[in-house]
Amino acid sequence: MAGRSVSAQETDKAIESKVKHLLSQMTLEEKVGQMTQVDFSVIGAPVSGDEYSDGAIDQAKLEDALIKHHVGSILNAPSIPNIKAQPVDTWRKIMRTLQDTTAKTRLKIPVIYGIDAIHGATYTENSVLFPQAINMAATFNPELSFKEGEITAREVRVSGLQWNFSPVMDIGRQPLWPRLWETYGEDVHLATAMGESYIKGHQGNDFSAADKAPTCLKHYVGYSYPLNGKDRTPAWIGERMLREYFLPTFAAGVKAGAPTVMINSAEVDGIPGHANYQYLTTILRGELGFKGFTVSDWEDIKRLYTRDKMAASPKEAVKIAVMAGVDMSMVPFDFSFYDLLVELAKSGEVPLSRINEAVSRILKVKYQAGLFDPKPLPVVEDNFAAPEAIETSRQAARESIVLAKNDRNILPLKKDAKILLTGPTANLLSVLNGGWTITWQGSAENLYPQDKLTVLEALQRKSTGKVTYIGGDSFNAPIDIQKVVDEAKNHDVILLSLGENTYTETPGNIESLNIDQAQVDLANAAIATGKPVVLLTLGGRPRIITSIAMRASGVILAFLPGMEGGEAIADILYGDYNPDGKLPISYPRNTNAITPYDYKPTESFDVNFYTPLYPFGHGLSYTSFETSGLKVAKDKVRMGENISVTVNVKNTGALKGKESVLLYINDVVASVTRPNKQLKAFKKVELNPGQTESLSFTLTPQDLSFIGVDLKRVVEPGDFKVMVGNETVGFTVTK
Known part of the structure; x- marks a missing residue:
């Protein structure tokens, strides 16, 4: 990799020598085992039926996995009956048991344990849980993303875990998609900046350090743009669009040093991600220069046979995937991949050279991660749920919340204001966090820490006036609308807390972005009282709120601000924090009016408008x-x-605040139609009232480039526009 030090190159050379030596000692079965990843349930001690106790391992099952089948990786948390967060001590016990059993194997090759720690150490109890990625993007603050990476890696490692299935580098350009909130939004440059910073914070200069861990780029590539908006359904992406919008973030992640990549669970242009040699080998390896290993998503090699009908048998599915470039199979519930690949190798249908290639990549990452010579785990005290880490998460939440409307300065509210709070998202921690929080779907409210504050609890703590809550104990509990109407006369303002319940992946598939009728009825009744209404929304997608927002006095878009989100929302409502979040997506006016900000000329021409x-x-x-x-x-x-650009930004108001200054460009005439504008740089500054700061930006030839007619990246001579705020200036590129 360019820019690596001599010592780093020497370390790589030493690791390659170790890998080559170890590989020469391995049997075929030991090699195939390294390519096999199973779920914790395969080694878990049963309580009854299919349920597994928290953290308990069945030693016979574990030895079957590690000694007989030579399994190279395990993932996920224990379950009763669903995977859920475990105490630090439980995780440490699990990892010690794995290490002790590895010591009994012939070659003592360590397991690499993977976990979805996507907004903090999500499967460790009481970890610091950050705003979800869509919120982190709304901060326009890569430094916060870097700190999130640092804190997440440290708490993952304190838990004894070793490998994080994060960050999601897919671009969020389809708002129906139930994993939109796991992305850094719709813009390539913003997603690149936030993802790079997260990786660098998480891995540091050496991810074998005791408080660092390897990351995994998800979900390569095109997964996030399903035509119908439903998870794991086909995307129709031409190669130009793929290279313009979907590959650059992954290229940036590879360049930032991420050593693993998880594969698209769906299909693009008729080719499932796990069967796509062009994407997995020709582009990822040949063009992006990726040197690490690829891991399948959940059961997706099997699905080439069971779902996609691309393979005529489970064995053929394994052959297709491995030959396409899949190095490790998240099987996840059995050893079928292991058995079938051993047969394929013995018959010569999968050459040993391909298996050696995959295993070498896996072993290299294990050496790079220090798994062969593990360091003592960081002590829990001062490294887990530290006050400064919690405050960083709270600050990220504050900076992620978007004040979208503030008619007649209805906000901030006075501390002694009489507030009527209602709506399904007002008194739940789960809706602040979303999926991948303590449990997969994030909906187990009873498991959330009781010391964290819901919106209601945060308002009650800050208020010196009257806060009345009318709502239910769960998201779908009916709300007494007449009681809301009757109580309104006794209050200064109605805070209407609407949005979505928690979800991720296919359980989050929906037919429409419209919010449910019960919430619409509640909103209409609240607005009809004549009292000022402030709308607060929580959820991972931009649900349609147009009619409500147009009549509300204030609108706050909070999305999924994390475990500190209740306090952050209260800080903004009462003016203890001056909001500075900006939308990382275009918020649609209607459910089918889905147009990103970087629209093409035809999308704003004649009868078409953004x-x-x-x-x-x-x-x-x-x-x-x-x-x-x-x-x-x-x-x-x-x-x-390069092109140097300068601009002044001034705080013209009466309060100290932060502003994100966004710089866009437009290629005026090109051989391929260009977007009206594209974000190419941004800086966030904090200014006192009356203060002015001059900002400098440098645009590179890469910033001016696009994917040309021949599908190669090109810069064409001609006129360009630079846009910041309400100003536009031009320059010309000459040969």
Whole structure:
């Protein structure tokens, strides 16, 4: 990799020598075992039926997996009956048991244990849980993403776990998709900046360090753009769009040093991700230069046979996937992959060279992660749920919340205001966090820590006035609308807390972005009282709120701000924090009005318009900002030169606040139609009232490039526009 130090190169060389030596000693069965990943339930001690006790391992099953089948990786948390977070001590006990059993194997090759720690150490009890990725993108603050990576890696390692299935580098351009909130939004540059920073924080310069861990890029590639919006359904992405929008984030993740990649669970242009040699080998290896290993998603090699009907048998499915470039199979409930691949290798249908290639990649990452010579785990005290880590998460939550509307400065509210709070998301911790929180779907409210605050509890703690709550104990519990109407006269403002229940993956599939009728009825009744209404939304997708938002005095889009989200929302409502979040997606006005901000000319021509309810980058403050003096250093630049851009930003209001200054470009005329604008740089600054700061940006030739007619990246000479705020300046690229 470019820029690596001599010592790093020497370390790589030493590791390659160790891998080669170890590989020479391995039997075929030991090699295939390394390519096999099973769920914890395969080794778990049963309580009754299919249920497994928290953290308890059946030693005979474990030895069957590690000694007889030579399994190289295990994933997931224990279950009663569903996977859920475990105490730190339980995780440490599990990992010690695995290490002790590994010591009994012939070659003592360590297991690499994978977990979905997507917004903190999600499967360790009482870990610091950050806002979800869509919120982190709304901060426009890569430093916070870096810190999230640092804290997550440290708490994962404190737990004894070794490998994080994060970050999601898919681009979130289909708002129906139930994993939209796991992405960094719809823009390539923003997602790249946030993902790179997370990886660097999580891995540091050496992910074998005691407080670091390897990351895994998900879900390579095109998974996030299903045509019908439903999870694990086909995407129709041409190669130009793939290279323009979907590959760059993964290329950035590879360049940032992520050593593993998880594969798209669906299909693109008729080819399932796990069968796509062009994507997995030709592009990922040959073009992006990826040197680590790929891991399948959940049971997806089997699904080439059971679901996709691409393979005529389970054995053929294994052959197709391995030959396409899958190195490790998340089987996950049995050893069928192991058995079938051994047969395929013995028959010569899968060459030993391909198996050696895959195993070498896996072993290399295990050496790089320090698993062969494990360091003592970080002590729990000061490294787990540390006060400064919790405060970082709380600050991320504050910076992620978007103030979308504030008519007549209805916000901030006075501390002694009489507030009527109602709506299904008002008094639940789960709806602040979303999926992958303590449990897979994140919906087990009874498992959430009681010391964390819901929106209601946070308001009650801060208020010096009257806070009345009318709602149910669960998301779907009926709310007494007449009681809301009757109580409204006794209050200054109605805070209407609407949104979604928790979900991820296929359980989150929906038919429409419209919110359910019960919430619409509640909103209509609240607005009809004539009292000022502030709308607060929580959830992972932009559900359609247009009619409500147009009549509300204030609108706050909170999405999934994490475990500290209740307090962060209260801070903003009462003015203890000046909001500075900006939308990382275009918020649609209607359920079928899905147009991203970087739309093409035909999408805003004749009768077509970009008319979201709130555009990408939208976000208000309790102060005001103004940009001015936008300049480029030269009107004409030669091909291959950088372009220097400067702009001034001033706090023109009465309060201290933060502003994200977004720089866009437009290629005026090109051989392939260009977006109206594309984000190419941003900086977040904090300014006192009246303070002005001059910001400098450097645009590179890469920033001016696009995927040309021949599907190669190109910069064409001609005119370009640079846009910041309400200003536009131009420059010309010459040969």
